[in-house]
Amino acid sequence: MKISTAFFAFCLLLATFICSESALAQNQTLDVVYLTNGSVMRGKIEELVPGQQTRFRTTDGNLFVFDTKDIAKIEKEEVGEKQGGSILDGISSRETFGLGYAVYGNNIQNFIKFRITESLVNKQGLSLGLGLGIHYQNLLDQMYLPVMATLGYHTAARKGSLSPAVMVTLGYSFDAKSKLKSIGYYLNPAVGACYKVGDQSEISLMLGWDYQAVPGNGYGYFSGMIYFTY
Numbered sequence: 001m002k003i004s005t006a007f008f009a010f011c012l013l014l015a016t017f018i019c020s021e022s023a024l025a026q027n028q029t030l031d032v033v034y035l036t037n038g039s040v041m042r043g044k045i046e047e048l049v050p051g052q053q054t055r056f057r058t059t060d061g062n063l064f065v066f067d068t069k070d071i072a073k074i075e076k077e078e079v080g081e082k083q084g085g086s087i088l089d090g091i092s093s094r095e096t097f098g099l100g101y102a103v104y105g106n107n108i109q110n111f112i113k114f115r116i117t118e119s120l121v122n123k124q125g126l127s128l129g130l131g132l133g134i135h136y137q138n139l140l141d142q143m144y145l146p147v148m149a150t151l152g153y154h155t156a157a158r159k160g161s162l163s164p165a166v167m168v169t170l171g172y173s174f175d176a177k178s179k180l181k182s183i184g185y186y187l188n189p190a191v192g193a194c195y196k197v198g199d200q201s202e203i204s205l206m207l208g209w210d211y212q213a214v215p216g217n218g219y220g221y222f223s224g225m226i227y228f229t230y
Helices: 005-027
Strands: 029-035 040-049 053-058 063-067 071-078 092-104 109-121 126-137 142-154 162-175 181-196 202-214 217-229
Touching (some): 029 053, 092 126, 109 142, 109 217, 142 181, 142 202, 162 202, 181 217
Antiparallel strands (some): 029 040, 029 071, 092 217, 109 126, 142 162, 181 202
């Protein structure tokens, strides 16, 4: 059973992407404004006029204008410093629906993919989920049902924000047209972008490499997926 060099190239690209994203996240900082009334606000200073006023946008997108006399002090804080600690902090449950398409081989074999996943997501953007899928291939009229586990990460923190995203899916497929006959393992690393629609709703576009092992062999192909999470 061989996995093509394209798969290893894609994994190398994925690893490079994850490392660069982690390095970028470590270098991000927030402005922390301490007001004279005791309030503390985190976000970014958009304009600072010494002795007059400060325009400040919070992490959730709200804009404030403070008089200088109302500000006790301003400090810098690294992203994740306040939220640090256990990755189990702030966990919530999300449901994700995915729809994808791919073309494979010279004979133009079309793949249509559908997934539904239940995930646990922490406040740092790390997700872990379990799901089911339907993968249909037209040329051979095959329909596989993969049972999957997913591991994902993105940094989109507030409504209207866009961030890079990575996801790795590992599962095992069964033949829906042969009494759920065992087929083989399924692997799908992917990179893309996540757009934060609401507090817990997101839309993600991902490009990935699919590898499906079959008895005595296996095949791989690139595919695109769109995910809706709420």
